[in-house]
Amino acid sequence: EKGTYPHYMLKEIDEQPLVTRRIIDKYRNDADEITVDSEIVAAVNAADRIYIVAAGTSYHAGLIGKQFIENWAKIPVEVHIASEFSYNMPLLSPNPLFIFISQSGETADSRAVLVQIKELGHKALTITNVQGSTLSREADYTMLLHAGPEIAVASTKAYTAQLAVLSILAAVAAEGKGRSLEFDLTKELGIVANAMEVLCDQKEEMEEIAKEYFATTRNAFFIGRSVDYYVGLEGALKLKEISYIQAEGFAGGELKHGTIALIENGTPIIALSTQEHVNLSIRGNVKEVVARGANPCIISMKGLEEEDDRFILPSVHEQLSPLVAVVPLQLISYYAALHRDCDVDKPRNLAKSVTVE
Ligand code: F6R
Numbered sequence: 001e002k003g004t005y006p007h008y009m010l011k012e013i014d015e016q017p018l019v020t021r022r023i024i025d026k027y028r029n030d031a032d033e034i035t036v037d038s039e040i041v042a043a044v045n046a047a048d049r050i051y052i053v054a055a056g057t058s059y060h061a062g063l064i065g066k067q068f069i070e071n072w073a074k075i076p077v078e079v080h081i082a083s084e085f086s087y088n089m090p091l092l093s094p095n096p097l098f099i100f101i102s103q104s105g106e107t108a109d110s111r112a113v114l115v116q117i118k119e120l121g122h123k124a125l126t127i128t129n130v131q132g133s134t135l136s137r138e139a140d141y142t143m144l145l146h147a148g149p150e151i152a153v154a155s156t157k158a159y160t161a162q163l164a165v166l167s168i169l170a171a172v173a174a175e176g177k178g179r180s181l182e183f184d185l186t187k188e189l190g191i192v193a194n195a196m197e198v199l200c201d202q203k204e205e206m207e208e209i210a211k212e213y214f215a216t217t218r219n220a221f222f223i224g225r226s227v228d229y230y231v232g233l234e235g236a237l238k239l240k241e242i243s244y245i246q247a248e249g250f251a252g253g254e255l256k257h258g259t260i261a262l263i264e265n266g267t268p269i270i271a272l273s274t275q276e277h278v279n280l281s282i283r284g285n286v287k288e289v290v291a292r293g294a295n296p297c298i299i300s301m302k303g304l305e306e307e308d309d310r311f312i313l314p315s316v317h318e319q320l321s322p323l324v325a326v327v328p329l330q331l332i333s334y335y336a337a338l339h340r341d342c343d344v345d346k347p348r349n350l351a352k353s354v355t356v357e
Contacts, residue, residue: 019146027165036168037143043125051078051080061234064166066079073173097125108354128145220236221250221270228275239329256285263293274318313328
């Protein structure tokens, strides 16, 4: 039930700190170490390459999961859009492991790939919010998101739960390979949960930003580099699906290769900067669009902030920044939709689970 909340989406955004803490608890043993079913760890470590398959928001989570697994466990990962996989099947490595990421566990496009790769005799792990869902039943292994039911069509808490679970899987896989992380993931995820809470308490600020940038605009761009680019893709998807504003997520350096032609006076550009190694270059990209009249909204992480930044994110471990950076984007989309009189929880043309291919 949504209780005193006007919309499920807002409730589910607010649940993210709690869900993050619940995930830490569910994937922790008595000795307070993070732990994942040993069969899953063995399957991940036996793989010479991981193929993540997903759709929509879950695909965006997969892009970040790839970074966790490659950076920490050093296993190569490819991320594929489910509906494209069958038509353009990649050349598979000798010992692949498939990871299906699906909030509902019912997405037909993802299931079609699961059926196909099972026929080829490959192993699959499903990361899902729904125990007993089709993708969970038909895969060899399941990791649950423990996010509680997600009712709003726009996925929010499932996305951050997917990131948290993927980070846990990557950390445990890294350990299995004899590479322990340079930081304590449990502790850092706890800091993430606290930061999410701080952000959820800043709704007025998000509403202001939504009014200032999105009250009447026709289009918008989200730019970032590295994982900020992937978070921008998710921010753009949220804005599109509930406010019907045409929004695109772009890699900061790619705009100038064509899309910059769309920048007009006042075009909103949400720029994310949470990564020190790309901070200067994304700020360079912002200057390029500002010179063409764009209206910039820079969201940066504490420690990287500059004077004109519109919003500063509380500091968390750099590699976990997507879990935090997405929260203001979810809230801004929510308020943009609200102010444009859109049906936040049930946007037009969309269903919560897409059971047709
Ligand atoms: C976006 C959204 C969709 C889903 C996609 C996959 O907010 O909800 O893009 O993420 O349809 O759904 P699942 O994760 O259930 O496979």
